[in-house]
Amino acid sequence: MENNINRKKEILRILQERGEVTVKELSHIFNVSEMTIYRDVRELEKEGEIKRKHGSILLNTVENKEPVSLKSCPVCSKPITRSHPYKIIVENIKVVEACCEHCGLMLHQRYADKSVYALTFDFISEKPINALDAWYVVGSSAIPCCSPSVIPFTNKEDAEKFAKGFGGKVLNFIDAYNEIINRMNINIKSCCSTESQPTTFKLSDIKKLK
Ligand SMILES: [Zn+2]
Ligand SMILES: [Zn+2]
Structure with missing residues (x-):
């Protein structure tokens, strides 16, 4: 010793x-x-x-500290503090990040006509998942960031279990997207501002990058 x-x-x-x-x-x-x-x-x-x-x-000195990210969410302007923000990769080059899945889904509106890939992280395991294949609990009582909250899961069963405890709807990517866009149009007082021309799209309209 x-x-x-x-x-x-x-x-x-x-x-x-x-x-x-x-x-x-x-x-x-x-x-x-x-x-x-x-x-x-x-x-x-x-x-x-x-x-x-x-x-x-x-x-562990001040000079050796990681630089603090000064990035802010392009949707709600909150600083992005999460270690794994929601990422949209546009046309395989540009990476845009949102503070949470709520803003991530909103952000997809801007790239609805582009080929995108999106990355998020399972709420429980924190493992990366293809956001377009994930399951989401929308509007539960758990609100880690923006409201209505959108919480991602790899498996539908996990999302359903979560919704049993915290409420909210279990939706796939497109339905979660449309749900958020529609709710934000109705409730303009919410934390995020909507785009002037909201677009809703169908699953077939999403161009996934291979
Ligand atoms: Zn945001
Ligand atoms: Zn947020």
């Missing part, structure tokens, strides 16, 4: 000197296994002293 505390102090000292270092290098320096170093590193990380980046260890 004593050794471990000394080693941790020494690791911090090395970092102050060098800026960054790898687990492998540290295991050579201290002549202990990489597993032992990992344990120290994990503790230091928990204590907020260091951070890991691309296999290296860095001091």
Whole structure:
């Protein structure tokens, strides 16, 4: 234990000197296994002293902090704070991000005539899913961002289970899209502004990128 505390102090000292270092290098320096170093590193990380980046260890200083994203949602102008925002990939080149699925669906209006692919993340597993194939719970009592909320799931069963607990309708992409567009037209007082000419489209109108 004593050794471990000394080693941790020494690791911090090395970092102050060098800026960054790898687990492998540290295991050579201290002549202990990489597993032992990992344990120290994990503790230091928990204590907020260091951070890991691309296999290296860095001091957790202000300069080493990730730049804060200043991007804002193109639909509602809220800052995009989620680590996995809703993404629309237009014509395979342009990537546009929305604060949540609610705004993501609204944003599809602007690209209704373009070939798009969209990416979202399962609400429970946080695994990436093709947004056009996902299932959505629309208008539940869970409102993580914009209202009415749209919460994505990989499986219809998971969406149904969620809706049992929190209410809302279980819809596929197109139905969720139309539901949001229609609701936003009726309720102009909601957080997002609608486009002047709302377009509703059918599943067959969506051009999926292969
Ligand atoms: Zn938004
Ligand atoms: Zn939102």
